[in-house]
Amino acid sequence: MSDKKKISICELRQGQSGKVIEILGGHGIAERLNSMGIRPGKDINKVSAAFMKGPVTVCVDRCQIAIGWGMAQKVMVEVS
DSSP, X not given: OOSOOEEEGGGSOTXXXXXXXXXXXXXXXXXXHHHTTOOTTOEEEEEEEOTTTOOEEEEETTEEEEEOXXXXXXXXXXXX
């Protein structure tokens, strides 16, 4: 990795994009995210986030997906 920042999806600003580089957590969460198309190497765009640690909506492969705040914190991205 060069000088690009590694942050969680929660820390992305609305409309900001990045590339998924790591899933923190066990096999279960990695499989669940993988089934939704969220896996290392994928480009991801944060669409919106609900107030007070509510669901985070992201766009992956032209599909919008809402994931819980706790799960979104485990997806690390490299900001483009």
